[in-house]
Amino acid sequence: MTSIYLGIDVGSVSTNVIALDIDGNLLASVYLRTRGQPIPAIQEGLREIRATLGREVTVAGVGTTGSGRGLAAVMTGADVVKNEITAHAVAASQVVPGVQTVLEIGGQDSKIIILRQGVVTDFAMNTVCAAGTGSFLDQQAARLGIPIENFGRLALGAKNPVRIAGRCAVFAESDMIHKQQQGHPLDDIVAGLCEALVRNYLNNVGKGKEILPPVVFQGGVAANAGMRQAFSRALGTEVIVPEHYGVMGAYGAALLAREARPKTSAFRGFELTERDFRTGGFECRGCANHCEVVELREGKEVLARWGDRCGKWSNAVAV
Amino acid sequence: MKVTFPHMGHLWLVLKAALTGIGLEVVVPPPCTRRTLELGVRHAPESACLPLKVNLGNYLEAKELGADTIVMAGGVGPCRIGYYSQVQREILRDLGCAYEMVVFEPPDVHFNEVWDKIKYLNRRPWQDGVHGVVMAWLKACAVDALEQEVQRLRPREAQTGLADAVFRRALQELDAAGSRKEVNRVVKEIKGELAALPLKPDVRVIRVGIVGEIYTVLEPLVNLDIEKRLGALGVEVVRGLFLSRWINDNLFKGLLPLPGHHPEKTAPPFLNHFVGGHGWESVGDTVTFARRGCDGVIQLAPLTCMPEIVAHSVMPAVQQATGIPVMTIYLDEQTGEAGLQTRLEAFVDMLRRQKGVRAG
Ligand code: SF4
Numbered sequence: 001m002t003s004i005y006l007g008i009d010v011g012s013v014s015t016n017v018i019a020l021d022i023d024g025n026l027l028a029s030v031y032l033r034t035r036g037q038p039i040p041a042i043q044e045g046l047r048e049i050r051a052t053l054g055r056e057v058t059v060a061g062v063g064t065t066g067s068g069r070g071l072a073a074v075m076t077g078a079d080v081v082k083n084e085i086t087a088h089a090v091a092a093s094q095v096v097p098g099v100q101t102v103l104e105i106g107g108q109d110s111k112i113i114i115l116r117q118g119v120v121t122d123f124a125m126n127t128v129c130a131a132g133t134g135s136f137l138d139q140q141a142a143r144l145g146i147p148i149e150n151f152g153r154l155a156l157g158a159k160n161p162v163r164i165a166g167r168c169a170v171f172a173e174s175d176m177i178h179k180q181q182q183g184h185p186l187d188d189i190v191a192g193l194c195e196a197l198v199r200n201y202l203n204n205v206g207k208g209k210e211i212l213p214p215v216v217f218q219g220g221v222a223a224n225a226g227m228r229q230a231f232s233r234a235l236g237t238e239v240i241v242p243e244h245y246g247v248m249g250a251y252g253a254a255l256l257a258r259e260a261r262p263k264t265s266a267f268r269g270f271e272l273t274e275r276d277f278r279t280g281g282f283e284c285r286g287c288a289n290h291c292e293v294v295e296l297r298e299g300k301e302v303l304a305r306w307g308d309r310c311g312k313w314s315n316a317v318a319v
Numbered sequence: 320m321k322v323t324f325p326h327m328g329h330l331w332l333v334l335k336a337a338l339t340g341i342g343l344e345v346v347v348p349p350p351c352t353r354r355t356l357e358l359g360v361r362h363a364p365e366s367a368c369l370p371l372k373v374n375l376g377n378y379l380e381a382k383e384l385g386a387d388t389i390v391m392a393g394g395v396g397p398c399r400i401g402y403y404s405q406v407q408r409e410i411l412r413d414l415g416c417a418y419e420m421v422v423f424e425p426p427d428v429h430f431n432e433v434w435d436k437i438k439y440l441n442r443r444p445w446q447d448g449v450h451g452v453v454m455a456w457l458k459a460c461a462v463d464a465l466e467q468e469v470q471r472l473r474p475r476e477a478q479t480g481l482a483d484a485v486f487r488r489a490l491q492e493l494d495a496a497g498s499r500k501e502v503n504r505v506v507k508e509i510k511g512e513l514a515a516l517p518l519k520p521d522v523r524v525i526r527v528g529i530v531g532e533i534y535t536v537l538e539p540l541v542n543l544d545i546e547k548r549l550g551a552l553g554v555e556v557v558r559g560l561f562l563s564r565w566i567n568d569n570l571f572k573g574l575l576p577l578p579g580h581h582p583e584k585t586a587p588p589f590l591n592h593f594v595g596g597h598g599w600e601s602v603g604d605t606v607t608f609a610r611r612g613c614d615g616v617i618q619l620a621p622l623t624c625m626p627e628i629v630a631h632s633v634m635p636a637v638q639q640a641t642g643i644p645v646m647t648i649y650l651d652e653q654t655g656e657a658g659l660q661t662r663l664e665a666f667v668d669m670l671r672r673q674k675g676v677r678a679g
Contacts, residue, residue: 085665
């Protein structure tokens with residue numbers, strides 16, 4: 001019988017589930033697309049974890065993070081619910097002790113976390129531009145007909161990266177098309193694009209922050225060799241990409257659950273993958289706010305409610 | 320004449336007391352809701368800052384209740400607030416929404432004008448008017464005293480939301496109160512009720528100061544109930560901006576013995592000059608909060624608010640000199656709740672861990 005800690009990171013683009021052993025070693029990890037349906041994604045993730053580990057496991061603790069952390073927590077019975085900043089910072093410090101800067105770029109959002117003496121002292125998340133860097137890179141790779149796996153590597157061969165306007169993704173795309181029409185080689189364009197995105201990130205997200213090494217770069221976009229190179233050039237320092245760069249949120253959540261050492265985990269059992277969860281919603285007409293109230297149900301029972309501004313509905317269910 | 324005015328937190332209670340005191344029929348706009356915001360956003364220029372939009376929504380909703388005259392503040396100096404009344408007047412006219420507008424400019428610049436306008440509005444013998452102003456002032460002080468108590472209780476109460484429920488009732492009772500005696504009675508009773516609320520056995524509370532532009536600080540609709548969110552996260556909120564203090568600083572010119580804002584003493588050397596709005600106070604209060612041992616400061620501002628952008632730009636220096644972490648949040652109608660919640664949680668987490676490290 002092995003004891004494990006589960007970490008679940010439910011974002012708008014991807015859902016990750018990982019399992020650690022009691023010493024904190026990674027036993028299994030699953031990466032899934034959320035596709036706007038977090039419930040089946042969480043169930044599928046747990047099913048795959050159990051399939052990988054076999055039946056003989058007991059869960060010693062569960063941590064959830066990501067924008068769907070509340071939902072995942074109620075569904076699975078989590079012991080620790082933490083936001084993405086803390087989860088990513090904890091994960092990065094585990095992999096690179098003494099890390100002082102974490103660059104995190106996922107599909108939809110990006111953040112920077114500053115740590116000093118192992119403590120988060122500052123952070124920022126992208127606010128203004130809604131176009132996620134990860135999704136944008138996917139799109140451009142598709143438009144140029146290059147598989148995304150090769151896209152970043154192409155940048156490494158560039159001789160003269162083209163300067164592309166990176167203020168926002170819409171500008172970047174039209175400027176890129178323009179540069180293509182001028183006949184610049186593809187690798188120079190891709191390299192230029194990476195540089196533009198890095199500039200954009202450093203100016204908008206990292207603005208005013210003191211970026212000191214060691215620098216860890218994580219999130220889905222860290223897979224992109226072009227982006228890695230552009231970052232280390234712009235910062236003039238090495239950027240470290242951890243082995244499990246894509247699931248660091250879930251990893252951090254599991255580490256936090258392990259740190260909390262619950263006496264008995266509130267985990268509701270792997271059988272929950274077979275249960276019938278459903279989210280429903282309604283518009284409250286109690287006042288002119290007309291809140292969209294979301295409910296999580298298991299069978300007929302309401303497990304939790306969200307989205308009301310006044311607490312009329314969420315307070316009515318004791319979680 | 321049926322007068323109305325824009326909402327800003329609990330300001331309605333105070334203005335209603337003052338205006339009914341001079342014999343006017345008052346239409347309090349319906350409480351700010353999503354609908355208010357949507358109405359305002361639909362008809363205001365997109366680049367205008369949030370207060371203008373919400374105010375406009377207030378006027379349109381008050382119109383539905385029969386209001387025909389707006390009383391509002393104007394302004395001078397480097398902030399767009401002074402221009403709002405004019406823009407709003409034009410928008411309302413274009414919408415065919417008939418309103419008379421009585422705009423009060425700051426009394427230190429336009430004293431005679433203010434006097435003329437009060438004379439124009441006044442319907443009663445002067446003694447009554449004075450009584451109304453006194454009532455308004457007493458109510459402002461009562462609301463502020465009770466709200467500070469609620470801020471202290473939120474992170475400590477055993478069941479989230481109880482203190483707020485008592486406070487909501489207090490507002491209704493204060494609104495109905497017609498004499499100094501009644502106001503005092505309400506304050507005493509409510510304080511008693513608040514003191515009797517069950518508390519959590521062992522809470523480790525952290526203290527966060529809130530600074531920023533007055534409207535975003537005082538109006539829960541636009542700041543997405545930030546104080547309640549923080550309270551639920553175990554944070555005791557303190558702020559420098561309160562209606563009674565604002566009235567004392569701006570209308571009574573600091574005549575009453577209340578702690579005032581003295582940005583000229585606290586903000587330098589980081590910011591040595593008035594920059595419009597509450598930018599100077601934001602910097603000064605941050606310094607004050609750092610000195611008083613707060614664990615962190617949150618600065619609130621409407622997106623594109625110039626005075627707060629100036630303040631924001633010097634915050635890193637304040638942070639470095641005083642060691643207090645500052646997080647700035649810009650708000651507009653597109654601010655998402657999930658994103659705000661994540662930022663608040665992360666900030667609170669960070670402060671807790673830092674405190675743990677310092678203590679350990
Ligand atoms: S949930 Fe509360 S705030 Fe939202 S519409 Fe209903 S009554 Fe209004």
